[in-house]
Amino acid sequence: MSKTISIVTPVFNEQDNVVELCSRIATVMTGTGYEYEHILIDNASTDRTLEILRGIAAKDVRVKVIVNTRNFGYIRSSFHAILQASGDAVVLIAADLQDPPEMIPQFIAKWEEGYKTIMAVKPASEESPFMFHLRRLYYRMISRISDVPLVQNATGSGLYDRFIIDVLRKIDDPYPYFRGLVCEVGFKIATVPFHQPRRNRGSSSQNLYLLYDTAMLGVTKHSKVPVRLMTMLGFLVSIVSMAISLGYFGVKLLFWSWFECGLAPILIGISFFGGIQMLFLGLIGEYLGSIQTHVTKMPHVIEAERVNFGSEHL
The missing domain is CATH 3.90.550.10 (Spore Coat Polysaccharide Biosynthesis Protein SpsA; Chain A)
Incomplete structure (x- = not known):
């Protein structure tokens, strides 16, 4: 046959x-x-x-x-x-x-x-x-x-x-x-x-949207690396931020009269951390969306x- x-x-x-x-x-x-x-x-x-x-x-x-x-x-x-x-x-x-x-x-x-x-x-x-x-x-x-x-x-x-x-x-x-x-x-x-x-x-x-959808599907279905990178990068950024904060605080104590932090580093820090948070929230959202699609069993x-x-x- x-x-x-x-x-x-x-x-x-x-x-x-x-x-x-x-x-x-x-x-x-x-x-x-x-x-x-x-x-x-x-x-x-x-x-x-x-x-x-x-x-x-x-x-x-x-x-x-x-x-x-x-x-x-x-x-x-x-x-x-x-x-x-x-x-x-x-x-x-x-x-x-x-x-x-x-x-x-x-x-x-x-x-x-x-x-x-x-x-x-x-x-x-x-x-x-x-x-x-x-x-x-x-x-x-x-x-x-x-x-x-x-x-x-x-x-x-x-x-x-x-x-x-x-x-x-x-x-x-x-x-x-x-x-x-x-x-x-x-x-x-x-x-x-x-x-x-x-x-x-x-x-x-x-x-472009459908190509992006397919690309993200490949990531969320077959890799946990982005989620783990979020954890590691968050930990690293926390350490760096703490070090910079302590450095600024120490310099300010030593040179109180003439050292000014200014608005520039504050605005840069806010923009940077805001961007990081939005990226991480987006990645978490992709994984949650994948889970939601899976559990609805349509x-x-x-x-x-x-x-x-x-x-x-x-």
């Missing part, structure tokens, strides 16, 4: 890309000899994406569509779709074609070698140099402070064995940092490097409709 590969693609306003995406995936998978299903989860697109997907699914039963009631975000939507896959392995691939579907045979080859997790990494990219280097800096930082080794420059695309998916299902994280979560499982990870092309059609839904998404899932549709 041949194995089945589940391809998972989250989409939002990708009307210019979904036809080519599905066509290229069909061509690639036909060449592999594996059975496959292609699950596309639509995050309440406002363009013609859903209409086009319905047309594709009507002609190809291997194309399955999940329609969300609203935009639940890339993280929750893609993770939910991964958990709905029925294949022996799951391939996560983006809809914007920046992670080319032609990498899938390389993922499968690594899987056949025995790897349970294979991730695409981009040592080079045609995106703006500023964003590329900013991402690299973040990956290096999170790799250094993370409790487990993370794969640097991973895009999230890759292949994940059914065993990995079953483990993730048991973890039941309502808002996971997926690239970190698969590293937490502990199996050796294979990588497939590629040169990421520029996005040719449409515009990315990943604005579902990843609410589905409005399923297409080509047979008896599983709502």
Whole structure:
């Protein structure tokens, strides 16, 4: 009995890309000899994406569509779709074609070698140099402070064995940092490097706020270092402040008549300590927000409709 590969693609306003995406995936998978299903989860697109997907699914039963009631975000939507896959392995691939579907045979080859997790990494990219280097800096930082080794420059695309998916299902994280979560499982990870092309059609839904959200998710989910740095830095600042205060007090006693502290050091001290406090409160807030999201146990998404899932549709 041949194995089945589940391809998972989250989409939002990708009307210019979904036809080519599905066509290229069909061509690639036909060449592999594996059975496959292609699950596309639509995050309440406002363009013609859903209409086009319905047309594709009507002609190809291997194309399955999940329609969300609203935009639940890339993280929750893609993770939910991964958990709905029925294949022996799951391939996560983006809809914007920046992670080319032609990498899938390389993922499968690594899987056949025995790897349970294979991730695409981009040592080079045609995106703006500023964003590329900013991402690299973040990956290096999170790799250094993370409790487990993370794969640097991973895009999230890759292949994940059914065993990995079953483990993730048991973890039941309502808002996971997926690239970190698969590293937490502990199996050796294979990588497939590629040169990421520029996005040719449409515009990315990943604005600065969403990128920040993902970045902070990686920190709060996989590292206690910032919290511990707050404690150590607070202790150090207290000692330095006490030393400076005693120094000023001693100098004032020795040179009472002509030594004046002035307003400058007071204002500088207030601004410095105010900034430190706001930074620490912000970091604590991020951790509390992560805990609050986890304990509320909200579902990843609410589905409005399923297409080509047979008896599983709502």
